[in-house]
Amino acid sequence: MTQAIVEPEIIDLTNLSESDSEGEGDSEEDEIDSEEKSDQGGSDHSDLEDVEVTINATSRERLQDAIGLLGEERLKRVLLDLVGSIPAVEESLTRQLLTLKRKTNDLIARWEKCTNCEDEFDMASRREQDECSFHPGELEVDEEQFVDWDENCHGPMDTADNQREFPENFKWTCCEENGRAEGCVHGVHRPLLRKRRRL
Numbered sequence: 001m002t003q004a005i006v007e008p009e010i011i012d013l014t015n016l017s018e019s020d021s022e023g024e025g026d027s028e029e030d031e032i033d034s035e036e037k038s039d040q041g042g043s044d045h046s047d048l049e050d051v052e053v054t055i056n057a058t059s060r061e062r063l064q065d066a067i068g069l070l071g072e073e074r075l076k077r078v079l080l081d082l083v084g085s086i087p088a089v090e091e092s093l094t095r096q097l098l099t100l101k102r103k104t105n106d107l108i109a110r111w112e113k114c115t116n117c118e119d120e121f122d123m124a125s126r127r128e129q130d131e132c133s134f135h136p137g138e139l140e141v142d143e144e145q146f147v148d149w150d151e152n153c154h155g156p157m158d159t160a161d162n163q164r165e166f167p168e169n170f171k172w173t174c175c176e177e178n179g180r181a182e183g184c185v186h187g188v189h190r191p192l193l194r195k196r197r198r199l
Contacts (some may be wrong), residue, residue: 026093033153044087045079060089064148074124079093096110097109097110099123099124102122108123109123110122110123110124111123112189112191112192113191113192114132114189114190114191114192115188115190115191115192115193116132116134116185116187116189116190117132117133117134117183119132119189121189123191127188127189128188129186129187129188130186130187131187131188131189132183132186132187132188132190133182133183133185133186134183134185135172135174135181135183135184135185136174136184136185137173137174137175138172138173139163139167139170139171139172139173140158140170140171140172140173141157141158141169142169142170142171142178143157143172145166145168145169145170157169163179166179167179167180168180172184
């Protein structure tokens with residue numbers, strides 16, 4: 001008795017219509033092709049500026065993250081572009097970034113950097129006598145504090161890195177206190193003197 005060999009049934013999938021595959025997700029290959037096209041500029045969105053982003057809590061959070069990553073120069077350019085194109089932005093930034101000088105009523109920058117302590121301060125607020133604390137002298141090496149320091153092995157003592165890392169090993173020439181000491185001179189913040197320039 002011979003056994004009949006049963007041929008496996010072959011199903012031809014090449015003739016499926018598009019309607020048969022609707023509802024099925026794109027295959028992995030299609031997704032990769034789509035990503036490659038968009039990377040090569042072959043997508044329908046040739047210019048991302050045309051993409052409309054919905055403003056919501058997520059977009060605000062992402063925007064705040066993006067602003068935190070911006071470099072200073074790019075941030076300045078973005079602000080200047082917005083000021084030049086949106087009057088409400090110009091008005092808001094004028095209120096936040098400018099103030100009137102007390103004696104002359106001239107418009108001046110509201111936020112300044114102190115020439116003595118280098119802290120940022122608000123020109124619109126009243127100055128207080130002890131708001132600024134600084135050392136008018138220079139930091140000098142206190143060699144006695146650099147115990148077992150060999151400049152041939154460890155390098156020079158008097159470096160900016162060592163001043164940051166080991167401030168207690170330096171002394172201020174103005175008061176002989178170590179580098180960790182609070183400023184020995186107190187007074188009001190003074191803005192940096194600089195020439196006016198247009199951006």
